[in-house]
Amino acid sequence: MAYADLEVFVRALPDGGHAVDMRFRRADGSADSELASNVPITLDLAALNVLLGDPAVYGRATQLR
Numbered sequence: 001m002a003y004a005d006l007e008v009f010v011r012a013l014p015d016g017g018h019a020v021d022m023r024f025r026r027a028d029g030s031a032d033s034e035l036a037s038n039v040p041i042t043l044d045l046a047a048l049n050v051l052l053g054d055p056a057v058y059g060r061a062t063q064l065r
Helices: 045-050 055-061
Strands: 005-012 018-025 033-041
């Protein structure tokens, strides 16, 4: 059985910020679709580290808005 792939890349930028790239590959193996490229995002790493002990809360805090 073939599966589709969604790849999400979060990159640290030289200025201390972060950016995300996303690519989707269909299960039938057709060409990749680029969904996002170099989209700036804001991460509060200190706040996220506090939530590491609670996966449900961490997951909600990291949802894209």
